[in-house]
Amino acid sequence: MNEKKRNVVIAQSGGPTAVINASLCGAVEALREKGVSKSVGRILGAKHGIDGILSGDFVDLGSIRGRRFERIAMTPSAALGSSRRKPTPEDCAAILARFKEMDVGGFFYIGGNDSADTLRIVAEAARKDGYPLSCWHIPKTIDNDLRSCDHAPGYASAARFVASAVAGDDLDNRALGGVKIDVVMGRDSGFLAASAALARKRPDDGPHLIYLPEVPFSIEKFAGDVKAACRKFGRCVVVVSEGIRGGDGKSIAAKLGNGEKDSHGNVQMSGSGALGDALARAVREATGLKRVRADTFGYIQRSFALAVSKLDFEEAWSAGASAVQAAFGRGMRTGTIGIVRAKSKNYRAEYVAMQIEQAARTPKSMPKKFIARSGCDVTKAFVEYARPLVGNIPDTEVLV
Amino acid sequence: MNEKKRNVVIAQSGGPTAVINASLCGAVEALREKGVSKSVGRILGAKHGIDGILSGDFVDLGSIRGRRFERIAMTPSAALGSSRRKPTPEDCAAILARFKEMDVGGFFYIGGNDSADTLRIVAEAARKDGYPLSCWHIPKTIDNDLRSCDHAPGYASAARFVASAVAGDDLDNRALGGVKIDVVMGRDSGFLAASAALARKRPDDGPHLIYLPEVPFSIEKFAGDVKAACRKFGRCVVVVSEGIRGGDGKSIAAKLGNGEKDSHGNVQMSGSGALGDALARAVREATGLKRVRADTFGYIQRSFALAVSKLDFEEAWSAGASAVQAAFGRGMRTGTIGIVRAKSKNYRAEYVAMQIEQAARTPKSMPKKFIARSGCDVTKAFVEYARPLVGNIPDTEVLV
Incomplete structure (x- = not known):
């Protein structure tokens, strides 16, 4: 898309994160940079993901500068609005028609694996149609389940x-x-629940037990583990991923929740205390403990401005900028920005253009080396993996 | 207690707060100051409130200095441990016996209204016994329901x-x-739920509705309010205090919760998603809305280190120091530290020695001037009251 000035559309999709707008602003800034801007016409934000493309609801991102631009970058959740809509073949045809009508040459979609899949479908439709469209996926997900990223x-x-x-x-x-019991988000992978291990400062600090979707969950074993931890520590803090599954592979929350599903076929897990309450009842019954x-941490864990990791903000920005650089480079027309951890002494991330299939569909699970043998904790390797990303948690001191 | 060096006991009680250890350290620092320290022997912390006094489990606070002392002050939750035990007459006799045996002349108890009542009972027992004991209550409560304090x-x-x-x-x-729907703590008063109003930056920002224990709650009106807000804003964020009561004065959460009670006769409200889930079901049924x-914010709202208000930390410290100054002053032997807002142009707090009855028992409700006529919001007067305490919430920007 280097020949003439063509317009660009950016959109955000899926569950918001605290830094998804840093990716948005990183992309916009890169589109305004010297080498690129000569090929770029208008920079348009579609409101609410593909819904805004379908309905023609856009905002002019290119004109936003100064303090307002900075404030957008620092705002948690998707400033453009989000969407969970999965496009039908008719939607894809309508999106293409809209892009042709508007002379859109670049489409940047910030989202998780469902969003990467949506982008893949649109890119494929454009290819079949012979319409020149560069489609780039910019990764985001609090679940950290993208195969293309060391961490998203x-x-x-x-x-x-x-x-x-x-x-x-x-x-x-x-x-x-x-x-x-603290229930933490994470549909298919336990990375977020696992991060609770970073809370520990002393040998007897909680969480004393961590349950992940990667390890088959048994309520009897769970109650027994809690009982044993209480004997050892005189108390027990347990972190449970909302995505825990039974030995049959079926979601424990789905068995207890209200069974509502989104358009991607995912069962509603957050926004309900049902799983936590059921686990608490099970512990009460099995142990006779009263207190x-x-x-359930719920939605606030993904949009809390005071807990933003500085590194995460910078990396989200860089991922957005890297997608633009990839789109205007000489390589692939369509793809996703993978994040690779450099094999260096000090932590460093590299942004690599990858095939979009690397981010789409099948989610990534916690690797075995991150899961303790007990099945209800993480390893030192996981803590070493997560610490540079999350940063230090304030030091504390206790007298009991 | 100015004649000879006598020992001092400090303890913490009730639900922890993020700054309760600032009060502890403020008191310890004041006890080590020149004018006071000549009258002070050992500075002992009782572990887990009166439980530690009864069992003789103390920690030497006087010897803790430097970085460790600073870290204790900055640590959320009660560093000495807490207790919800309400002393029986036998307990009071045992506490007095312990204090006599240890030559304790000053007892500082950091807690809410139940804790003030406990202190009152101990002070009364000492008075009847003729034992010279100065008892000072240092206020703390996230519910903000102490009559002795403009805010606790x-x-x-x-x-x-x-x-x-x-x-x-x-x-x-x-x-x-x-x-x-976000369920916020607050057993008897809506101050904490009300503080959600400080989240608003734009006219259409949520929370669009706020429900307080001070206004009789009807599930039918609630569902109707939500429906109307959805018509107006196309969406709705509701904040509900866990302490909401029906027209009969009975707790809505208690009707739905597990009915467990603590030793002060209070029903368990937090640590369960039952109230929020029941309200969500009611909205779904009444409106036909799907999403x-x-x-339920639960326990994490009272112990989150990254959200500490700087002013709150300083005031908690000053309240602890003021209790020591009152104990060693020429006025009352026993009392509570009230916090009064100075009638000055800029916000300023004054720490005033008050009768302990001012803090004990009957909790304070939100005054009428803070509750909107609609019954489901707060007034500008409340926002002006709360803003200087809470500080600024980061600015945000939206594109939809």
């Missing part, structure tokens, strides 16, 4: 929220005792 | 968490739509 933008900030929340909650539990509490 | 230490930090969380959650709801979600 948005994860580290959500992890910083979770680690901070569990650190405080563990001090609360130390002060008042009993069993505390058993459950909190 | 701990409230502003919890309010800062709530306002930040709702600000992020409202952006999330703006991006994805639907109805979002209705509920999160």
Whole structure:
């Protein structure tokens, strides 16, 4: 798309993150840079993902500068609005028609694996149609389940929220005792629940148990584990991923939740305390303990401005900028920006253009080396993986 | 207690706050100051409130200095551990016996209204016994329901968490739509739920509705209010205090919760998603809306280190120091530190020695001037009251 000035559309999709707007602003800034801007006409933001493309609802991003631009970058959740709509073949035809009518040569879609799949379908439709369209996926997901990324933008900030929340909650539990269950987001992979391990400062700090979707969950074993932890520590803080599954592979939350599904066929997990409450009941019944509490962190873990990881913000920005550089480079027409951890002494991320299939569909699980043999904790390798992303959690001190 | 060196006991009680250790350190620092220290022997912390006094479990606070002392002050939740035990007459006799045996002349108890009542009972027992004991209550409560305080230490930090969380959650709801219900702590008073109003930056920002324990709650009116807000804003963010009561004065959460009670006769409200889930079901049924979600903020709102209000930290410290100054002054032997807002142009707090009855028992409700006529919002007067305490919430920007 270097020949003449063509317009560009950017959109955001899926569950928001605390830094998804940093990716948006990183892309816009890169589109305004010297070498690129000569090929770029208008920079348009579609409102609410592909819904805005279909309905023709755009905002002029290219004209936003100064303090307002900075504030957008720092705002958690998708400033353009988001969407969970999965395009039908008719939608794809309509999107292409819109892009042709508007002379759109570049389409940047910030989202997770469902969004990458949407982009793949649109790119494929354009290819079949012979319409020159560069489609780039900019990764984001608090679940951290993209195969294309060592870690995805948005994860580290959500992890910083979770680690901070569990650190405080563990001090609360130390002060008042009993069993505390914290349910953390993560549909298919346990990275976010695992990040609670970063809360630990002392050998007897919680979380004392961490349950991940990668390890088959048994309520009997769970209750037994809690009982044993109480014997050892005189109290117990448990972190449970909302995505835990039984030995049959079926979601435990789905068995207990309201069964509502989105357009990608995913069962609703967050926005309900049902899983936590059911686990608390099970512990009460199995152990006879009285003070058993459950909190479900819910949506606030992905949009809490005060817990943003500085590194995450910078990487989200760079991922957006890298997609633009890839689109205007001499390589692939369509793809996703993968994030690779450099094999260097100090932590460093590299942004690599990859085939979009690398980000689409099949989610990434926690590798075995990150899961403790007990099946209810993480390893030191995981903590070493996550620490540079999340940053330090404030030091604390206890007298009991 | 100016004649000879006598020992001092400090303890923490009730639900922890993010700044309760600032009060602890403020008191310890004041006890080590020149004019006071000549009358002070050992400075002992009782572990887990009166439980530590009864069992003789103390920690030497006087010897803790430097970085460790600073870290304790900055640690959320009660560093000495807490307790919800209400002393029996036998307990009071045992506490007195312990104090006599240890030559304790000063007892400082950091807590809410239940804790003030406990202190009152101990002070009364000492008086009847003729034992010279100075008892001072240092206020803390995230509920902000102490009659002795314009606002109590701990409230502003919890309010800062709530306002930040709702600000992020409202952006999330703006991006994805639907109805979002956030359940906030507050057994008897709506101050903490009300603080969600500080999240608003734009006229159409949520929370669009706020429900307080001070206004009789009807599920039919609630569902109707949500429906009307959805018509107006195309979406709706609702904040509900866990303490909401029906027209009969009975707790709505208690009707739906597990009915467990603590030793002060209070029903368990937090640590369960039952209230939020029931309200979400009611909205779904009444409106036919599909995307209705509920999160219960739970325990993390009172112990989140990254959301501490700077002013709250300083005031908690000053409240602890003021209790020591009152104990060693020429006035009352026993009392509570009230916090009064100075009638000055700029915000300023004054710390005033008051009768302990001012803090004990009957909790304070939100005054009428803080509650909107609609019954489901707060007034500008409330926002002006709360803003200086909570501090600014980061500015945000939206494109939809």
